[in-house]
Amino acid sequence: MATNPTTKKLAADAAAEESVEALPETAPVRPARKAALGADVVGPPLPLNVEPVTVTLVHHHTIDGIGYRPGAKLLVSPEYAQRLRGQGYATQV
Incomplete structure (x- = not known):
């Protein structure tokens, strides 16, 4: 006598599996780099009165x-x- 190795799915399991399959997989989004704009102070914030x-x-x-x-x-x-x-990114003045 032959046996069937597959198991029956319950209605709730089938519905959950279909909803998971319906969702498209997306790659993680990497933030876009911004273009250099104005002449604002960049890097760490300035200390007071500097x-x-x-x-x-x-x-x-x-x-x-x-x-x-x-x-x-x-x-x-x-x-x-x-x-x-010191790290060589800016000119020595």
Whole structure:
């Protein structure tokens, strides 16, 4: 005598399975990069009573999801300017 290896699905299981199959699978959405806009202070926020410093980038660099090309002039905090210069992203002035 032959046996059937498949099992019967209950109506609730079949409905749940159909609703799962009906949903399209989507890839995770990666946030789009923003274009560099105005001359605002970028990077970490400025401490109180500290003037921003202008730096010129030597290499492409992304700050807060915004891509900046070589030659871009940015206003940054003095501490961040020192870090950028030390890492080779900004010109030594």
